[in-house]
Amino acid sequence: MKRLQGKVAVITGAGRKKGLGEAIAQGFAAEGAVVVLTDIGAASGPHLTADNIGTTAEMEEVAAGIRASTGGSVATMTCDVRSEDDIKRVVADTVKQFGSLDVVVNNAGVGYIMKPLTEFSIEEWDLVLNVNLRGPFLFTKHAGAAMIKQAQAGRRGGRIINIASQAAKSAAPQLIAYSSSKHGMIGLTRTSAVELAPHGITVNAVCPNHVTTGLGAKQNAFRGKAIGATTHEEIIAFRTAKIPLGRVGLANDTAKVCVFLASDEAAYVTGEAMNVSGGEEMH
Ligand SMILES: NC(=O)c1ccc[n+]([C@@H]2O[C@H](COP(=O)([O-])OP(=O)(O)OC[C@H]3O[C@@H](n4cnc5c(N)ncnc54)[C@H](O)[C@@H]3O)[C@@H](O)[C@H]2O)c1
Incomplete structure (x- = not known):
């Protein structure tokens, strides 16, 4: 029996080749999960340019590659994690099409706006915080509600995995918004872990270097x-x-930890912020 057989997983920001989302999706599909790749799909504004995002065409290529290598069931949906309507649609459509939503990986992130604190604009701060922290909050809220409903109907517990960063634990100079958002993600992880625990839902963060x-x-x-x-x-x-x-770390190092956290083996692990950093980060 594969470790994620019978589970349905949604991964945000998973439409880019060589990204952590692609590797996580590959790992999940190889372990038998139904995987829903989501990404923004089209460029939007000054920083979410085509060279920084997963376009719809690229996401379809990622999906086709994973289907070909694993034989797994891989769907795609567009979702801008800044939009609560998009998130509600993805949660509802996933449950409607596949019967449940068991795992969410909050992976979408913006980490390439690098400049001194004194030059960081409010628009740049808002973009990073909206994608990296508000989006995971909204996904946790709506997926959490769907998972609670499933738990009340007798289905096994859900899993929420937040892709934070080494920058969630240590200062990352010239990345004020990124580091702040990732530190915030640990607060989101711990608080939602406590609130969702009575329903058998675990929430953990992963902190790659x-x-x-x-x-x-x-x-x-x-x-x-x-x-x-x-x-x-x-x-x-x-x-x-x-x-x-x-x-240095490989995308697959993070993917393997996500497979573990999504599996039944990690049923007693919640509220963690797990380093995947070859020992560079130890607290
Ligand atoms: N690469 C690293 O060194 C590293 C280290 C630690 C943590 N991370 C985190 O891993 C995650 C994945 O990053 P990656 O390195 O694979 O880069 P990546 O660029 O391949 O992935 C980021 C994805 O986020 C998506 N995205 C951006 N804005 C979005 C929005 N509004 N709605 C939906 N999707 C959106 C992009 O389209 C892209 O597919 C991020 O959260 C990042 O902060 C990366």
Whole structure:
């Protein structure tokens, strides 16, 4: 029996190749879950440009790749996590089409607006907080309500997994909104874990360190300039030097932890903020 057989999982921000969302979806589908990939689908405003987001076409390619490699059931839905209506629609449509909603992974995030605190605009702050913290709050609220209803009807407990960051635990200079939003995500995780526990629903956060995704590559370009690194290898060597296990993280490192947290094996784990950082972060 596969570890997530019979579970239906929604993952936000999962429409980008090489992203953590793609890897998590791949891991879930390989373990037998029905997976609903969601992403914003189209560019929107000055920062959510086509080169920073998962377009509808890219999300369909991600879905096709996962179906081909796992033989699993993978659906796609557009969802801008800044929109409560979009979130309500995804929750309702998932339950209608697949019979339940058992796992939500709040993965969508904006992490590439890097500048000093004194230059950060209120529009930039609002965008980052709206995507990284308000969206997960709204998803937890509406998916949590659906999971409570399922629990009352006798279905096994739900799982909510928040993709936070190393920046949820330590200061990340020039990332004031990102680091603040990810620290906030731990408060959201702990509070919703306590409130949803009586219904058998667990809520946990995962805190990866650097992974070279689309978002990670943008951070590399910025940090590279700051340390005078001119090549990808130099910036990765700089990052690796701080990691006890001697390599930067891979998307699959995070995906494996998410599979565990989504599985029945993690039934007694809730309110955690689990580092996936090769020992770089230990608290
Ligand atoms: N890559 C890293 O180093 C790293 C480390 C720690 C945590 N994270 C977190 O992992 C998550 C995934 O990031 P990634 O590195 O895979 O980058 P990514 O760019 O591949 O994924 C981010 C996704 O969020 C989506 N998104 C942005 N705004 C959205 C909105 N309004 N509605 C819906 N979707 C939206 C994008 O379209 C994109 O698909 C993020 O929350 C990020 O903060 C990444």
